[in-house]
Amino acid sequence: MPAQNPEKAILIIGDGIGDRPISSLKGKTPLEAAKKPTLDTLAAKGATGLLHVLSPGIPPGSDTGHLSLFGYDARDCYTGRGPFEALGAGLDLEPTDIAFRGNFATVRLTKDENFEVIDRRAGRNLPEGAELAKLINGIKVPRFPKVKVIIGHTVEHRCVLVLRGKGLSSAVSDTDPHGHGDSVLASTPMDESPEAKKTADLVNTVTREFHRLLKDSPINAKRKKAGLPEANIVLLRGAGVLPVIPSLKDIYGISTACVAGGALYKGVARSVGMEVLDVPGATASYDTDVEAKAKATAKALKTHDYVFLHFKPTDSASHDKDPMKKIAMVEKFDHLVKTLIGLIDMDHTHIAITGDHTTASTNGKHTGDPVPLLLVGPTIRSDDVSEFSERACAEGGLGHILGMAVMPMLMSALDRSPMFGA
Amino acid sequence: MPAQNPEKAILIIGDGIGDRPISSLKGKTPLEAAKKPTLDTLAAKGATGLLHVLSPGIPPGSDTGHLSLFGYDARDCYTGRGPFEALGAGLDLEPTDIAFRGNFATVRLTKDENFEVIDRRAGRNLPEGAELAKLINGIKVPRFPKVKVIIGHTVEHRCVLVLRGKGLSSAVSDTDPHGHGDSVLASTPMDESPEAKKTADLVNTVTREFHRLLKDSPINAKRKKAGLPEANIVLLRGAGVLPVIPSLKDIYGISTACVAGGALYKGVARSVGMEVLDVPGATASYDTDVEAKAKATAKALKTHDYVFLHFKPTDSASHDKDPMKKIAMVEKFDHLVKTLIGLIDMDHTHIAITGDHTTASTNGKHTGDPVPLLLVGPTIRSDDVSEFSERACAEGGLGHILGMAVMPMLMSALDRSPMFGA
Numbered sequence: 097m098p099a100q101n102p103e104k105a106i107l108i109i110g111d112g113i114g115d116r117p118i119s120s121l122k123g124k125t126p127l128e129a130a131k132k133p134t135l136d137t138l139a140a141k142g143a144t145g146l147l148h149v150l151s152p153g154i155p156p157g158s159d160t161g162h163l164s165l166f167g168y169d170a171r172d173c174y175t176g177r178g179p180f181e182a183l184g185a186g187l188d189l190e191p192t193d194i195a196f197r198g199n200f201a202t203v204r205l206t207k208d209e210n211f212e213v214i215d216r217r218a219g220r221n222l223p224e225g226a227e228l229a230k231l232i233n234g235i236k237v238p239r240f241p242k243v244k245v246i247i248g249h250t251v252e253h254r255c256v257l258v259l260r261g262k263g264l265s266s267a268v269s270d271t272d273p274h275g276h277g278d279s280v281l282a283s284t285p286m287d288e289s290p291e292a293k294k295t296a297d298l299v300n301t302v303t304r305e306f307h308r309l310l311k312d313s314p315i316n317a318k319r320k321k322a323g324l325p326e327a328n329i330v331l332l333r334g335a336g337v338l339p340v341i342p343s344l345k346d347i348y349g350i351s352t353a354c355v356a357g358g359a360l361y362k363g364v365a366r367s368v369g370m371e372v373l374d375v376p377g378a379t380a381s382y383d384t385d386v387e388a389k390a391k392a393t394a395k396a397l398k399t400h401d402y403v404f405l406h407f408k409p410t411d412s413a414s415h416d417k418d419p420m421k422k423i424a425m426v427e428k429f430d431h432l433v434k435t436l437i438g439l440i441d442m443d444h445t446h447i448a449i450t451g452d453h454t455t456a457s458t459n460g461k462h463t464g465d466p467v468p469l470l471l472v473g474p475t476i477r478s479d480d481v482s483e484f485s486e487r488a489c490a491e492g493g494l495g496h497i498l499g500m501a502v503m504p505m506l507m508s509a510l511d512r513s514p515m516f517g518a
Numbered sequence: 519m520p521a522q523n524p525e526k527a528i529l530i531i532g533d534g535i536g537d538r539p540i541s542s543l544k545g546k547t548p549l550e551a552a553k554k555p556t557l558d559t560l561a562a563k564g565a566t567g568l569l570h571v572l573s574p575g576i577p578p579g580s581d582t583g584h585l586s587l588f589g590y591d592a593r594d595c596y597t598g599r600g601p602f603e604a605l606g607a608g609l610d611l612e613p614t615d616i617a618f619r620g621n622f623a624t625v626r627l628t629k630d631e632n633f634e635v636i637d638r639r640a641g642r643n644l645p646e647g648a649e650l651a652k653l654i655n656g657i658k659v660p661r662f663p664k665v666k667v668i669i670g671h672t673v674e675h676r677c678v679l680v681l682r683g684k685g686l687s688s689a690v691s692d693t694d695p696h697g698h699g700d701s702v703l704a705s706t707p708m709d710e711s712p713e714a715k716k717t718a719d720l721v722n723t724v725t726r727e728f729h730r731l732l733k734d735s736p737i738n739a740k741r742k743k744a745g746l747p748e749a750n751i752v753l754l755r756g757a758g759v760l761p762v763i764p765s766l767k768d769i770y771g772i773s774t775a776c777v778a779g780g781a782l783y784k785g786v787a788r789s790v791g792m793e794v795l796d797v798p799g800a801t802a803s804y805d806t807d808v809e810a811k812a813k814a815t816a817k818a819l820k821t822h823d824y825v826f827l828h829f830k831p832t833d834s835a836s837h838d839k840d841p842m843k844k845i846a847m848v849e850k851f852d853h854l855v856k857t858l859i860g861l862i863d864m865d866h867t868h869i870a871i872t873g874d875h876t877t878a879s880t881n882g883k884h885t886g887d888p889v890p891l892l893l894v895g896p897t898i899r900s901d902d903v904s905e906f907s908e909r910a911c912a913e914g915g916l917g918h919i920l921g922m923a924v925m926p927m928l929m930s931a932l933d934r935s936p937m938f939g940a
Contacts, residue, residue: 116897125899150938152919153926157939170939177940197940334940456897462937464930465899486899487915496917 112411112455114467128485130426134434140482142472145494153464161452162364167503176336182256184363185248198255200327211280217253218327225249250359265291272331343369353396356406380408386432394439414455446473446509534833534877536889550907552848556856562904564894567916575886583874584786589925598758604678606785607670619756620677622749633702639675640749647671672781687713694753765791775818778828802830808854816861836877868895868931
């Protein structure tokens with residue numbers, strides 16, 4: 097491990113910040129149309145480029161996108177979203193645990209014994225989420241007496257399920273049909289192994305047990321009475337095991353921290369060994385408190401070598417197909433960055449600013465288009481680009497690179513990237 | 519699989535369209551020297567870049583080049599040219615078939631019992647090709663009674679050989695010496711396996727049988743009488759098995775079609791699941807009917823999500839070391855593109871235009887120089903480049919990327935590229 101080094105690094109992610117040309121913006125992207133004086137000033141000061149977060153044309157998920165930006169090859173180590181959600185919910189995982197992202201949802205039992213989905217989110221606003229999770233946490237599953245069932249609640253309708261036991265596999269399909277009016281799917285094995293077959297059976301059995309316990313709960317009786325959708329099942333998706341990867345401390349000898357609102361981002365951060373800070377006001381929603389996040393980041397930088405700062409609302413605006421909202425959220429992001437750099441010693445800090453993927457506000461989806469990248473700090477060779485946008489950064493001095501490269505580049509700027517060779 | 523999507527895509531390949539600086543053109547390439555108003559207009563409208571079809575400095579074959587442009591890693595799945603030629607000739611292949619490209623050729627038996635090649639193409643013009651193929655199709659091979667011998671004829675001197683049987687291998691060398699005055703080579707095993715040893719023996723036996731049957735055929739007696747070179751052997755090269763790869767439909771859920779003249783291109787298209795359309799006038803020669811090809815492409819786009827349109831003459835002019843002819847063929851290519859875009863709805867179509875490799879008209883060979891790439895369509899972030907040429911596109915907003923990336927980028931533009939992660 098290198099000696100203590102006063103140089104620090106910050107990775108700032110504007111989630112889904114890249115976009116496509118929008119006709120109502122005269123062909124500009126929201127990032128191009130927004131007023132973002134701080135980002136543009138930093139672009140002028142530093143070097144820019146374009147980032148293919150996974151590889152050209154491949155839309156990244158939020159989990160694989162962040163794994164790549166932390167320097168890992170997602171194609172090697174990723175099995176599913178579940179474990180990151182579980183870590184983000186504060187659960188601890190054992191290496192053989194199978195973790196799922198879950199939704200408390202509303203279903204009705206049809207005549208032919210299917211669960212028809214009425215509301216995938218049980219009304220979304222679910223203040224009883226933690227209580228409902230407690231109700232089904234730790235249940236014994238018929239025919240699987242040795243399996244431990246762990247349920248954790250995060251926010252609103254969102255929860256995670258961890259199945260702990262011997263001989264389980266993450267190669268099982270989702271029960272979440274992802275649409276309203278569809279039936280809850282039977283989980284099926286995705287390979288030929290007996291472990292996958294067993295786990296799919298377990299998942300289907302657990303799902304029926306959850307329904308049995310939830311449908312008659314006093315909480316749901318109360319919700320029914322109040323005219324609210326009952327949270328009477330858990331829809332599961334993204335089965336996975338925790339990636340077997342070295343931590344950022346193992347690789348670079350650095351201490352790392354995470355400032356984020358969303359459970360998934362916290363979870364990916366925990367999976368690579370970051371300390372996840374509790375920042376009141378960091379909500380991952382449009383109202384997220386950027387002053388609080390900037391202050392928390394600056395404070396964390398005093399005690400850590402590297403801080404990951406995540407900003408979600410740019411992505412949410414695109415998912416809502418609202419380019420004007422995205423412009424406003426880019427401007428909020430700019431304000432976040434402005435506040436942060438007012439609080440830190442820029443002479444001893446390297447900052448990377450980029451996105452985890454493009455989210456097109458035309459269709460609300462993650463796309464394979466690259467995202468702009470900006471590196472600024474005392475060791476960075478500046479270029480002629482003075483605008484932080486998709487088109488401007490395409491001409492930048494960093495070139496067009498892969499998401500996996502950002503972390504080693506940032507660590508090299510800090511003289512923390514291990515030499516390969518001698 | 520995504521829902522039906524009205525957005526369409528066309529991949530237009532100007533074969534061997536890249537070139538090197540030509541001194542007689544004052545250092546310009548033929549593409550730079552040609553008048554190509556349509557290509558330049560599209561470049562101005564869209565985004566450009568440079569494509570390393572395989573990887574920098576590696577000259578692609580026509581087969582591996584197209585496999586890459588269809589999104590496949592040729593290094594993983596390619597064994598030889600034969601199977602693509604066979605598919606292009608309309609033969610169907612079983613997974614264990616060993617397929618070869620063949621030339622009807624003229625040889626004489628030397629005193630030391632070697633076959634000396636007099637004409638590698640038996641005069642090239644060989645109207646009796648199909649008849650000759652019939653003569654040797656399905657023959658029984660001494661010592662290999664269970665092996666099925668299938669011969670298919672394409673055009674002129676060109677044919678394909680398929681060996682069908684148990685325990686065969688594609689790891690065998692060519693019998694085609696690729697030069698005049700050389701001896702026909704003995705095929706040799708290229709690995710230590712008994713299968714390769716057996717197949718080399720089989721190939722040499724088949725070659726002698728072909729000669730025995732062809733040399734005394736009435737067709738050759740007639741040709742001899744007319745002063746034409748006898749087609750008295752089949753020179754074999756490019757042994758391979760069909761790559762085990764998912765189809766484009768499997769990967770992207772799209773329906774695909776191919777408009778091409780040459781058997782090889784049709785064959786690679788078939789290997790990835792494209793419907794190969796019969797387009798009268800599409801000859802793959804200088805006289806190929808570009809109006810017919812444009813019309814066929816526009817028509818195919820009505821019933822398919824993706825059409826691959828291939829234009830051969832740019833490559834042929836380079837192989838003929840004729841830069842002035844190449845300029846004329848680039849201009850013909852421009853006319854093809856002009857005609858096509860007049861027939862389609864550009865508001866709902868994404869077009870990629872590039873080459874499968876550089877063919878240098880200085881030396882007539884495929885080289886490792888990158889080729890220009892142009893992407894145009896409603897979701898594409900335009901750049902400042904307004905010329906479709908090697909040098910201009912080097913500065914384009916798509917950067918310098920690998921051939922394998924074109925397909926996912928095109929599919930991402932259509933929201934058909936599967937997300938990796940969640």
